[in-house]
Amino acid sequence: QQxxxxxxxxxxxxxxxxxIINCAYENTAFDYFPWYQQFPGKGPALLIAIRPDVSEKKEGRFTISFNKSAKQFSLHIMDSQPGDSATYFCAALMNSGYSTLTFGKGTMLLVSP
Amino acid sequence: SQTIHQWPATLVQPVGSPLSLECTVEGTSNPNLYWYRQAAGRGLQLLFYSVGIGQISSEVPQNLSASRPQDRQFILSSKKLLLSDSGFYLCAWSTGQGTPTNEKLFFGSGTQLSVL
Incomplete structure (x- = not known):
């Protein structure tokens, strides 16, 4: 079950x-929502993350918007550049007990020159 | 600083042959270690994770196994590879503290496995 x-x-x-890349989750026990960026042939790397106590987090051109009631969060890349072309994964984590990240299936972004 | 080493970068194996992929972490102690597989269009699938030496949790029953013979060494193995084992295998680590609860994963550069 995804x-x-x-x-x-x-x-x-x-x-x-x-x-703009969107993610939705079902489990209300999730309380940490990171985004990973993966370039071809490389492993993913943490890009930005948010907790549900804030509705937005911005780091440079990258912003996470979080809607707790809708159980949705999204990544916005402003002024997208060709170097941003990569696969982006959203994820969610329950920060209690034995828990591992649950990843989305990924979005392949291509920024054309 | 911490580093993660994963090898080989690419591997072509015939069906039915054995597999051994190795991952080591430097610069940290008692990390949580993970093996993921990435297939096209299917995202990141967690295969195994380990919170300590000899402690392996399997997420997906399959043709693969994992072992952790040393604190910072994680090995992915198979006795007989299947065509469906092809994919991009990623090792990762996070800070330990005795549970797999983690907030930040650090991934290796991956192994592209082709089973023919």
Whole structure:
């Protein structure tokens, strides 16, 4: 059973545009929501993360928006650049007991020059 | 600083052959260790995780096994590979503290396994 649903599967954005990737979760016990960025042939790396006590977190051009009541969160990439072309994974974690990250299926982003 | 080493980077194996992928972590002690598999369109699938030497938890029953012979060494094995074992295998670690609860995963560079 997939607990974190991510969309779209792929995304093409022009340079300078805004890239938006959405995730929805079902388990209300999740309390930590990271985004990972993966370049081809490499392992994913943590990009940005948020906890449900805030509705937004911004780091440079990357922003997470979080809607606790809707159980949704999204990644916004402002002024998208060709170097942002990568696969992005959202994830969720229950921070209690024995818990591991639950990942979405990933979004392949291509930023065209 | 902590580093994670995973090898080989690519591997082509015939069906029915054995497999051994190795992962080591440096610069930290008692890490939680993980093996993930990434198949096209299926995201990151957690295969095994370990909170300590000899402690292995399996997430998905399959043709693979894992072992942790040393604190910072994690090995993924198979006795007989299947075509369906092809994929991109990733090792990862996080801070330990005795449970797999973690907030930040550090991934290795992965092994692309092709079973022919």
């Amino acid at each position: 607990q974190v649903k991510q969309s779209p599967q792929s995304l093409i954005v022009q340079k300078g545009g805004i890239s």
